[in-house]
Amino acid sequence: MVDVSIAQLLFVSFAIFSIGAGGFLIRKNAISLLICLELMLNAVNIAFVSFSRLHNNESGTVLYFFVITVAACETAVGLAIVLNLFRLKKNIRIQEANALRG
């Protein structure tokens, strides 16, 4: 076990989240976006577990568990959508998936 402050853990979490978010905003293909989402979720998980540790309360880890459940669902559904997108457009460029524009 390492003797760290919560601030250090949160910094890690935040940095990873920012990198994920940046990637999400910048990348152009749908699969990379999904991967970046995973990154962001992971960053959030780190924060959850850290707080769980800080307060010595298992609820944070339970939340972690739920988050990965959601993440799994989201990835599965997301990938299925990407698959359909590819079938429809013959590519997975996210800018072209704009059928719902106003």
Added chain:
Amino acid sequence: MDASLKILSGVAVILPLLGSCIWFWAKNKIGEKITGLAATGTLVISFICCLTLFWQIESSARVEFFSWIWMGSSELVNFSFLLDPLSLALGLIVTGVGSLIHLYATGYMHGDEGFGRFFSYLNLFIFAMLMLIWSDSMPGIFMGWEGVGLCSYLLISFWFSDEANATAGKKAFIVNRVGDFGFLVAMFCIFKAFGTLSIPEVLAIVNSGNLDIVQVGWTQWACLGLVLGAAGKSAQIPLYVWLPDAMAGPTPVSALIHAATMVTAGVYLCCRLQPLFFLNPGVMELIAYIGGLTALFAASIAIFQNDIKKVLAYSTISQLGYMFLAVGLAAPVAAYFHLMTHAFFKALLFLGAGSVIHGLHHEQDMRKMGGLRKQMPITFWTMTIGVLAIAGTPPFAGFFSKDEILHIVSGSHRGLLSNIAFVTAFMTAFYMGRLWIMTFFGKSRGHREAHESPWSMTAVLCVLAALSAFGGLLNWPELWGGNAWLEHYLGQVVTQMDVGHGADALEDSLKLAGFSSLMGLGALGLAWWKYRDYQTQDFRSPAFNLFKNKYYIDEFYDAVIVRNLKRSGEFLWKVVDQGILDGTLNGLAYQAKKTSERFRRLQNGLLQGYALWIWLGVLILMISAWSVR
């Protein structure tokens, strides 16, 4: 006693209404003869009822039926009758002349496809007219008032297939409605002042003299409203324009409604509410001047009309003007007397004219008549009596009644009015002479062979001629040794201005009578000289055009009122409604649409764009959460 009054008056009123429904429903199913005779029969029964009432009732009686308008807290209006000399006398005329005209109409309307409908309307009219004169409350009178207006409307546009007739009916109704508006406002004011609309109660309060200044103020407005109402119904300036057009109806209608009965309702109303008018001398003066001016004005138009019924129509307006004049000078008995004699001789004249028209197969233009003296002798002789009566030739009815009015006018020391009255009397004799001569004398001008009318028509003419001849006996002045029956009879309920007694007054009145009858004969002579060998020539001058076109009053009203009303209708519709109101709303809707168009662009379909917006939202949330802390 009371029950019998109730039954008699009820029967007199209800029978025509029932008859009206039956004739309308039966249409022509039961044959002309039965319809006509039965309709006349109902009227005769009504007349008999009236006569019985007339004998039974000493001074006045009130008959209550059932409550009509109920205000919640109190009874406002009952269906109840006030039977007193004023209403009984007029009731007799309405049912009496009415039954004569019904009889006449069975001949006149023979063969018309709307025969049943015609009698239905006529009977309905009698019902409404009796409601008008017998009701003891303002709304009751108003019901009859509008009812006769409705019948007038229906009967003027009786031959509705002709657009002009329908328009004339509509005009009559609408102009009358202007008057009714005045009547309505008068009712409101009276209710405001006295808290009741029952005429006996109102008159009791007025006669008791316990009025404060506010109440008198309200009565002034009420009287003005009533004058407007009366002017509408009795075709006085400024609302007389409907009556000439009303001649579009069948002639019996013109005789019954537009000469003998309905148009006198205004006079009746003013007499009925005389105490109210006494409170407002200014309004009385107004009535007198309206009457005088109308008399002169209408007579001047009548001289230049060529349609026989139009001449009579303007003559009616002019004679009604006389009655108003008398009312305005606080001489209701004189007005009433003239009303009665006028009912006789004007009905006679109209029916005579109708007989002529009937004989000439619906030719109304006097320029195409002439020389009918021989072909239609009965019509000729009866018409002659009518003309002499209206011209004021002694000893016919018109002489007495008109002379009384002239006497009163000259006794009132209003120079202008008395001049007008005399000039009008002269003009009346002149245009009636013109009508008489153009129709019956000279050579035939272009009409086909005429025939005398059937007995049902000529018999009525004879009866009316007799009435016109001897009607003056009703009110043979006391000054001349008579008993002035009508004056005494009506004197129970109305107050007549005193015109003086004694030898001086007798001398004055004899002078006046002599002068006026000489003037009438002179006018007839002038007409004889002018139209004896009338061919087709006419006056030709700008002034003549002015008269002939009735001073362009119709055109004036059309341009000033009707056209502007139409224009304001278009304006309110197109500009206010569709332009401003709908425009604002549609504009709002359009702006909303535009705005959302603009915001729509934000929805660009780019996933990452949305993510950026989420980031922005998160940022704002965090900042606000932090700053709130």
Added chain:
Amino acid sequence: MMEFAFYLVAGLMLLSAGLVAFRPKPIESALWLILHFFLTSTLYVFIGADFVAVVQLLVYAGAIVVLITFVILLLNLNPQEISGGESIRWTSTVLFLCSLGAVLFCLHISTPSLLEKMPAPGSSFGSIEAFSRTMIQNYSWSFEVAGFLLLLALIGVGLLAYRRPSTRDHSNIENKSEAA
């Protein structure tokens, strides 16, 4: 020593995250993601959450990344299918990230208590038993819901990925029949 290990792991995590996010090819990102998850798992071990560390490896690295990789292989994309098109708004992205960082920094310095070392956890922290107790006792309803969510996702994916013969082919057939 352990401090150093922590910093090393954290640093590697950031590095791998950067590589995940910015390598041009998706397959590379996916592979770097695996490394990232392993490092995360290490971090969890450092703070005493053993069970979580294991789950991280099993579920994330084992299942999810494999799924992603599988899809990438399935699609077998060539470069212009992957990217191309107009460039993405770098400036606004950077701006937002900076502003977010600034806000966080402000938050950070305004709460000094965060800088204190964390107290030692309870003896049972991170154990399966403690985790399970909390989960089953306090969150049983949510647990069921999560299970149901997975089921729904399963059905949804099935529906989405199912290639309907009707949609496109149907129209083709219609066109053909019209042409014929």
Added chain:
Amino acid sequence: MLTSNYLLLLLLIPFVSALLIPVLGTRVVNAVSMAIAGLYFLVVLMGWNSWNLSFSADWYEPLGLKYSLYLDSYSYLLILLSSFLTILCLLYSWKVVEAKQKAYHSLFHLLQATVVACLLSEDLVFFYVFWEAMLIPMYFIIGVWGGPRRLYATMKFFLFTFSGSILMLIGLICLYVFFYQQTGVWTASFEVLREHFQSHPLPFYIEQLIFMSFVVSFAIKVPLFPFHTWLPDAHVEAPTAGSVILAGVLLKMGTYGLMRFAIPMFPAAAASFATPLSVLSVVGIILGAVVAWRQSDIKKLIAYSSVSHLGFVTLGIFALTETSWNGAFLQMINHGITTGALFLLIGFIYDQKHSRDIERFGGLAKQLPRFSLIFIIMSLSSVGLPGTNGFIGEFMILLGSFQSEVVSKLWVVLASTGVILSAIYTLHLVQKLCFGKPAEDNSFMKDIGWKEYLLYTPLVVLVFVIGLYPKWIIAPIHETTSAIFNLMPNGMR
């Protein structure tokens, strides 16, 4: 003697029938629906003279909301009118409406149900819910069976009424919350709120604001100038039966709301706004009449005449005297009868000729004498000829308003000119339709037969029965009027 369960019966029959009709077989829909409507009318008739019933049950207790129903003579008479007109509408639609009959009948019953619920409710929230719900069936009736511009008309109708309702909702929430703040109890019961705010008045400007929020909402429904422009469009596009119900029942909900809720709640605020509101009424009277005269579409003409007639009603309401209120309420009923009949008559000739252009008719008095007779009778009732129902209402309104303390006499006199104007446009219509020569060949048109006699006879009878002996209907109206006025502060009476 009827118990409060009677109110439940009143409320539930139309709802149940609205649900029942869609599951019926197509052939029997007409007959069953009409039978239910007839039965319902009888049920309503049974309640004559047993008003002042009430019923209450919890709806959502934490917020103090209740299904609380109250039947007074106002709501009773309007329910009676609505059930009566519904029968006529369904009878009229027999063999006229062929498309989607089930939905049509079901919607009419639903409309009836919402109207009845609205009229019965004493709880303001309950009232509001059904006030909004009334829009839905009408929206579909116009939108599905309407004329060519029905989309525009329905949209306009919906947006107008809905925006008004939103204002009312705001006012209602204010009342509700103020009451909670002052007493710590949640309730939306009208009686409780009224009593409380009478004894603990709110600041006057707040009273005025809330009052206006209610008034605007009701005024849009009435419709009062300048909110009236939706009415002509809605009437023109609505199917005949829809127009009848719209004119006969829905418009009355606005005036009912004014009389039953807005004014009793804030009499002082009402008095303070009496002048502007009565001026708007007078403008409505005159504008409606003058504009009606210029219309060539018969339905539009009648729609504008409705604006004019309802101007009289609102004038009577804002004059705040018992007489004018009695007259106003009577005039609401009269308008339902007369205008309803006129719409039915116009529908009758429209179905044959498929035109409502006034210029394309003429001479119908010769060709369709029975039709013309009834048409003229109804027109005269609309003109307010004494002896017909229209006169009694108008007369009482004007007479009462003239005695009013809060409305200037000048406005009443101006309103009375509506008497002239109404004659102008109505006779114009009668002349164009019935008199003159036919503008086109109309020989294919049939006169009214037994089915139409069934429709019009009760209406004609009512016209004269109310016109000649109105006491039987004024007496119950007066009961509620005097009850409302008794509760107002003394200065108001």
